[in-house]
Amino acid sequence: MDGDEILCKLCESKIIVYYHEQYNGDRGKCPICGVDFPLE
Numbered sequence: 106m107d108g109d110e111i112l113c114k115l116c117e118s119k120i121i122v123y124y125h126e127q128y129n130g131d132r133g134k135c136p137i138c139g140v141d142f143p144l145e
């Protein structure tokens with residue numbers, strides 16, 4: 106997924122991808138509407 110832009114399904118803003126230590130994996134978060142979801 107290198108370089109891929111993920112867009113929020115609700116507002117179509119660019120998703121911020123970050124590493125979640127407790128979840129032990131990548132997650133995405135929308136800065137506009139605040140949705141947070143696993144990237145798998």
Ligand SMILES: [Zn+2]
Nearest residue numbers: 113116135138
């Ligand atoms: Zn959004």
